[in-house]
Amino acid sequence: METFVQLVINGLMLGGLFAIISVGLTLIFGIIRLVNFAHGELLMVGMYLTWLGTVKLGLHPYVLAPPLVLVLFVIGVLIQRFILQPLLDARDAHVQIFATVGLSTALINLALLVFGADLYATPASGVRESITLGPFRILIGQLVMFVCGIVVVAALHLFMERTYLGRAIRATAQHRAAAQLMGVDVKRIYIVTFGIGAACVGLAAALVAPIYPASPTVGTYFVLTAFVVVVLGGMGSLHGAFIGALLIGLVDSLSAFYIAPDLKEVVIFALFILILLFRPTGLFGLGRGSE
């Protein structure tokens, strides 16, 4: 029983990690209708920046979170404005997706060029210690990620519901052409959305870096699971992504223990297919009617 509880705790904490990485992806997925294959590489860039900030400037990784959010926001804005926007009216919408694949490859190789293939470990800065609750252990860094995940989802939810910009973003997601007719500057909305999506990755990078060392391909480790989380939660649904992430985390942890570590992906993807069979729009998808 003790082991089971510990597995559940580990699973939820892992889910928190997936959640914080997936939030930005689901935003971009849901609003711009774009599969951003460079999402993991944005995380990688953020993790290298965290490493630089901690090692060269001696700052705590969490202190670096606000500047990283800003930097990644700007990077996101630039990507949408100068790489994706020119392709917006391409005859085939998939061109944009290919552009993000290209961006991903370019960023991985840029990192190889600048940093080489070695690992860059951000100092633990105290977050790799465990809190013990009776017989159970929770890693401080993971707990922080979990809480931040909830806060980010709640904050974005309020932003989307309560602000004018948020409503415009939702309107664009529901129907691009109609929103345009109502006077929404769709291109600007896309730029802001991509920026916010990337900014979420900035926060994730600052939280993830002290737990996982940065390497050029670190993004690819997380991005496939992030896609599953996004589709499972219902594309574009923020709380859906959060619940989806927790579910994946739990399944990952329990199946690795009770079945086998190399079969956990089989279990995760089997579950994924099953859920899509019965709920094609995901757990919290908008269902029919959305674009």
Place this chain on the structure above:
Amino acid sequence: MFRTTRRMALGLVAGLGIGLGAGAAQAEIRLGALYPFSGELAVLGDESWRGLELAVEERNAAGGIRGEKITLVRGDAVDNNQAVAEARRLISVAQVKAIFGTYSSARSQVASQVAELARIPYFELGAVSDSITERKFRYLFRTNPTARDMAARSIEMVVKSVAPAFSVEPKDLRVAIIHEDSLYGTTVGRYQAGFAKEQGLNIVETLPYPANIVDMSALILRLQAAKADVVLQTSYQNDTVLFFRQAREANFRPRAIIGGGGGYSLRETMQAVGQEVMDGVLNVDFTQYAINPKAAPGIEEFVAAYRAKYSMEPRSGHSLGNYVGAKVFLDAIAAAKSLAADDIRAAVVAVDVPDGTTPEGWGVKFGPDGQNERAKMMGLQWQDGRLVTVYPPEAAVSELRLRR
């Protein structure tokens, strides 16, 4: 249209003629060097090449082969397709007499196939996959130890080194095997399980996992539940770091951890994990530089030559392994009756270098499949931030240190 084609063809033939003529006039022996010189494996590919380059320069300084200078022609095996294309180019355009390589097992596997068909000897100095020599090619030989040797050494260390250090019978140790589930980890893991069974060891868990795993906490809980004393891990770098970090976080402290190559030998792994965590961890890998020079005669001279040429310390043991292997093959080529493939082959088959006489420590004697039967991996341990040789005893520079 026809006329232009013919003129181009004539020009091409004339050009080739000139090229070949120039080659013959210099009286040189061309040998191919096929390594990944660019792409993600470039660092260790280049490190491997340096060993070959040093061996050839040494040979040339001593008069080359039968008075003829050796020229190395480089081929860049950046991926599998490129490895095949470059092997073809080396054989048909550069007309090399033999190819040396390759560091990467996958690239060796495909490039050696090209050489075998063209009847050009292929000398493998660094790729570890057993399947390369299991094909029993006629012109393929390998000096370096393989995944099987890695597994054999790790089990040998459990029986002859770890168990005596704790004053227990080997069969009383609870051994767990964990490995990443690509060809590399699976091969080593399977051999480990086989050798462990032969030795009567008690294997309590065998857990493969994907190399891109992001959470090993459940795997570690299983090891804890199985009360594993000794953990054998075959892994890359990321999963090595993850295992140590999460084992520490879960307060899992087996009596001994023995790693296999790759991730365990790199300084960056030790730094990412922390020196105090990595201290005492065992590892099985190619011969490293912290070894007793009596067991590896010539290693100090090699390091001196390396420093003189590249103005830095060797980046890994790959250069040493390639150097030793290349020297063996160059000697064989020099002893061959002619540079014809079958004469070179006969000379290589006759090679008999006793153990303890090379800078790698092991000797060379090829089996019928072309694999060096005397190749062995070394037992290493992280001590005070350094990776030192602790097994076998004659090669050790330090005593095995285990937590009581």
